[in-house]
Amino acid sequence: MEGALGQGLEAAFRLRRGDSFRIDLSLSIPAGTTIALLGPNGAGKSTAVAAIAGLLAIDSGRIGLAGTTLDEPSADVFVSPEARRIGVVFQDYLLFPHMTMLENVAFGLRSRGVSRAEAMARAGSWLERLDLTGLERRKPPQLSGGQAQRVALARALVIEPDLLLLDEPLSALDVTTRVELRRVLARHLEDFPGPRLVITHDPTEAFLLADEVHIIENGAVTQAGSPDEIRLRPRTSYAADLAGSNLLIGRASHGQVDVGSHPIHLVEHEIEGEVLLTIRPSAISLHRNPPEGSPRNTWRTTVAVMERLGERTRIRTGAPVPLTVEVTSEASSALELGEGEMVWVAIKATEIGVESGGVYPRPE
C-alpha cells in the first residue's frame, strides 16, 4: 500500500498549549482510509485539528501530507493554512453568515483563483450531489442543522483537498438528523480518494465511520485499533466505557429484527425497516444452561475469545450473532468459562437500544 501511504497523512508531533496542556500525537492515514480520533471533551481533539489544518504551529515533530511537509519545526518548515490542501468541516460548521450557500461552497475555489463562473458551477454541482438543489440562495441562518452540515461538507470537498478533516461533524445535530446524515457522511467519506480523519466524542460515530479508531485522552493516544479490537480489549476505563456497545444492523418487522443469522426480538413492534441495534456488553447475561423466564433473546453460542481485565472479564461470543459481553471475573470463574466453551446468551428486549434508519453498510 506504499502508493496509498505516499498520498496520505503522516503526522507525529507534539504541541504545548498554554501552561498546562500538551498533546503528543502520532497518526498515519493512507489514502482511502478513514481514521477516527475518539476522545472525551478536552482531550486535545480540537488542538489536533488546528495543528493539522495549520491554524496552530507544532512544537516538535512533523506533519506531512501527500508527500509534502506541512510543518516541521526542526527544518524550519511551516506551510500556512491557506496553502495546505486540506478540506476541513468544522464543528459548528462555520458557514459564512453573510454569504449564500452557493457562495459559501464556492469560497474555497474563488480564493484559489478560480473564475467566478466556474466556481459557482462546481459549487452548484456539489450542492446537487448532496441533495441541496433549490437552496443555493439561502443564507446560513436560514438553514436547518442537516442542511448546514451538508453545505459544510460540500464546501470542503469542492476544493478537492488532499485530506478530509472532520471535526465533530455530527455533534451539533439532533438525534434523528444525526442518524440520517451519518449515512450521507459515510457515503461521501468512502467516495473520497484521499485520507480521512474524523474527530469525535461519539463512539458510535467512530465505530461506524472509521476503519481504525484512535482513542485520545489528555493529549495522548491511549489505544489505536479496529473497532472490534477496542471493544474487546479496551486499555483504559474510558475506552472500556465507550467501547461498550455492540452494534447490529438489520431489518425490523413486527417486532423482530433480522440481523442475518438469528432474529432479535424488540419491545417496540411498530418499527419497520432498517434499524441499528446497540447492546451494552454488561446488559448481556451468560448461562451454562438455557435460561428460564422472560428473555426471548437467547441462544446457544461458544466463547470465542476471553479476556480478563482485573475485576471484569470481556468475552467475545461466536455464531450465530457475535457479541462482546462483559461479566464480572467472579461470575466468569463461577461459570467456569473458557475459550471454546459452550454458553447460553440472554438479552432482555428492554436492554436493546434501537435506532431506525440504519447505516450505510460498510464493505468488509
Add this chain to the structure above:
Amino acid sequence: MKADTSVRPRTRRPPVLLVVLGAIGLAMFVIPFVGLLARVPWSDLPALLAGDVVTDALRLSVVTSLTATLIAVVVGIPLAWIMARLDFPGRSLVRGLVTLPLVLPPVVGGAALLFALGRRGLVGESLEQATGLLLPFSTWGVVVANTFVAMPFLVITVEGALRNLDQRYEGAAASLGAGRWTVLRRVTLPMIGPSLVAGLVLTWARAFGEFGATITFAGNLQGRTQTLPLAVFVALESDRDTAVALSLVMVVVSLAVLVTLRERWWKAL
C-alpha cells in the same frame, strides 16, 4: 347567547409611568428643535441660504467632515485591528490615548493640537521648515481637528466589533485557501459590516459638528476655516437670522444622514 368577548389585547400596553417618563425624555429632544423651527424666518430663508456665509460654511463642513472620515477609515481601521488582535505591551495605554479625545473638552484638544502642530509647536515647527506646510488657520487644519475628535469613534466601534467577531471564521476561510487579505476583504470586514457603518456615521457626525478644536486650532475665517458650527457661533452675535438659517441647515443635513441609517445598523452601535 353570545359569549362575552372580553378584551384580549394582542400586545400588552406598556406601564403608564414608563410612557410618561419616556415622553418627558422625548420632549427634551424635541422642544429645542421646535424652538429653532419657530424662529426660522421662512420667507427670508431662500435668500439667507443662498448667501455666501451659508454656502461657504456648508461646503467647508461637508468637505472637511468627509475628508476626516476618510482619514479615519484609512488609519483607524488598521489601528483598531492592531488593538483588537495583537497583544503588545502598553495596549491599555494605547486604548486610553485613543479614547482620550472622546473625554477631553474639544477646546483642550484644539489647544493640544496647537502646541504640537502649530507654527511654534513641537512637531509643527520642524514640519513647516521642512515642507512649508502650515496647519493652523488652514482648511487642512480643520481636517486635522475634525479627525482628532472624531476618529476615536471609528476606532472604538471597529475594535469592539473585531473583538466580538468569532475568529474561527477567519480560520475556516484560511483553511479553504484564502490568504490574509482575502480573509480581511471577504470575511472579516463584511462580518463587522453593521458596526463599521455605524462607526462611520458616528465619526462623520462628530466631525460635522466639531467646534471647539476647530476654532482653537484652525481659527475662524469664512471660506477657509469657518465651518457651519463656527459660522453659527459668530452669526449668533450679530445676525440672528443667518444663525438660525445655518442651524437649520445643520439639523437638516444631520437628520437626513441619521434617518437613512437602517434600523439594523443602529443595533450595531
Add this chain to the structure above:
Amino acid sequence: MLVSAAASLTDAFAEVESAFEEENRDVDVVLNLGSSSALREQILEGAPADVFASANTSNMDQVADAGELSGEAEIFVTNSLQIAVPTGNPAGVTGLEDFAREELLIGLCVEDVPCGDFGRQALDNAGVTPSIDTNEPDVRALLTKIEAGELDAGITYVTDVLSTSGTVEGLEIPAEVNVVAEYPIATLAGAPNPVTAAAWVEFVLSDEGQAILTSYGFISP
C-alpha cells in the same frame, strides 16, 4: 450684585471689585464678563444684571433703545487700539501696512465684537486691505494665539496688551488713524439691586475708581 462688563475690563474691574467690596462689606459683586454683544443679548433676553459696562456705544445704545436702562449711560473710560505682536516681534511688523502682507499670519477679532469693529475701522483709516487669516471670537483668544507665536500680529486694545504683562508687545498706532473706543456704563432698568448698582457706577466714576482703571491702561474721559 451682577455687573455685566466687557471682557477687556476683566483685570481692571477685578481690582475695582475688591476695592468696592472693601468699602461696602455687605455687598458681594459678581462680575459677568464677556463680549459686549453677547452681554447685550443676555440683557435683552432678560438676564438679571444690575449694571452694564460695554466696550462700545452701539451695544449700549441698543440696550437703551429697548428701554432697559435706568437713566442715561455715561462714558467712564476710553480705550484705544494697539498692534499686538509676539515678544521679539519675529515678523518685524512696523505698522498697519504690514497687515496687508500675505505671508504673515494676521488675526483680528470678529467684526461684531468692538475690537474687531474698531480694528477694521483703523485699517480702513490707514487705507490698508488686510490679509486676514482668522477672526477670533474674542480678544482673549486672539491674544493667546499671538502670545503663543502662532499669529504674527493682531489688533487689540492698549489695555489688552498691557494685561499680558510682557508676553505680548504692543506697537503704536498713529493717532490720526487710531480709533478711540468709548466705554459707557449704566444701571439697568430691571436691576434687582438698583441702589448698589448706582453705588457701583458712582465708584467707577470716582477718583479712586478712575485711578484703578487708568493703571490698567484705560484713559479717563
